Amino acid sequence: MDRDQLIELVPHYVAMFLLVSLALWVAREVVGEIGFWPELAIIIVVVVVYRPVVMRLGIGPSGWE
Numbered sequence: 001m002d003r004d005q006l007i008e009l010v011p012h013y014v015a016m017f018l019l020v021s022l023a024l025w026v027a028r029e030v031v032g033e034i035g036f037w038p039e040l041a042i043i044i045v046v047v048v049v050y051r052p053v054v055m056r057l058g059i060g061p062s063g064w065e
Helices: 003-031 036-057
Strands: none
Touching (some): 003 036
16 A cells, blocks of 8 residues: 555545444434444444445545445
């Protein structure tokens, strides 16, 4: 992996981090304290779903193809 590929990936990992943070915030606002395992499940869902959605939208980095 070269420097250009890493630079291309950085915005996607930042977006993933922000989406996870937003999803956890929303879950806590709606449900209240949800515990470790449900939070981990939310994180896994966001991370697993992010890549296929971004690739389907055509905005994924070339390293994910």
